[in-house]
Amino acid sequence: MSDAIADQGLRRLEGICGSCGMCCDGVLFHAVELQPGDHPRQLSALGLKLRRKKGVEFFLQPCSAHRQESGLCSCTIYAERPMRCRGFDCRQLRGVLAGEISEEDALGKIREAREKVAEVNGLIDQIAETNPNRGLAHRVANALTPSHGEVKSAKLLELEVASQELETMLLNNFRV
Template sequence: MITDMSVKTVEQLCLACGLCCDGTLFDHVQLGPDDDAKKLKTLGLPVTVSRSQPPVTRFRQPCAALCADRTCRLYADRPRQCRDFECGVYKDAKAGRISFTAALRQVKKARQQADNIRRLLRALGDTEEERPLGERFRRMQRRMESTITDEAANHTFAELGLAVHAFNLLAHKKFYTKADAP
């Protein structure tokens, strides 16, 4: 399909988003054979090797290379997963299937939903913003299941469950492609 949307324009979308780098869509960035793990570690990414079999070399999100203006501090050296990933909204905008304005609306909606999840986690006492969102929710689930809590906390946790469910629906519909889903 011929599109009048330049790559530069569609990249503006990522600068308004950052969801694939800030721990919202992914818990980790996995390194592959193309990636220089040692160099990335030297550049400040907390690269670790899992104890699983086979071992996985990865670093945790929110990414240490993500700047406040949502640019990537290591853009030229970013790993293969980062180079290859284009979410569904980005792909649709790039191909001209949706307008830039419509794409921006999707990004804004997803960011608002993720912010709401963070707000609810904070209300339940989790302020560890440096951890990925999915991990924070799973940890909160375990905590709530093993602790006796008051009615207000139970209500907030129910609201959190609904917010996470709504975000996951949106993420799977508009952001992950089949191969990307965590």
């Protein structure tokens, strides 16, 4: 969730990011790299589970600071969140901030995407047990591994199609 929310007034935009959370819950990203200006020790102390690979510090999504209660998303470390989070505005948020997309239309796209995410999650659950602490793309890939293929090929095809439709939707409406 980006700084734009604070800049433009949380009340007006909380309906968009508050109804979405897809840049925090593993739908859009599987990991977030720390940037110059981030303070790893402080972020660790706030509960982010940082990892390091080839000198790069990052944390996996779903983010441990992400909460979803009664359909409303929030970040428990919002004021202290990492630089990448501050800088990310998805296409819908950008459009609303620029006055090019109405809040109602953005909420409609978010609803549509979330329904597709729910469909993909439902299909994954019917095929395999996957790690809920990994991003959606990782869990889809895990469910589509050949070892699950013989008994449930129709479901695998359904998952393949649904996850491709979701990715196209995310590319066209959310990714930047």
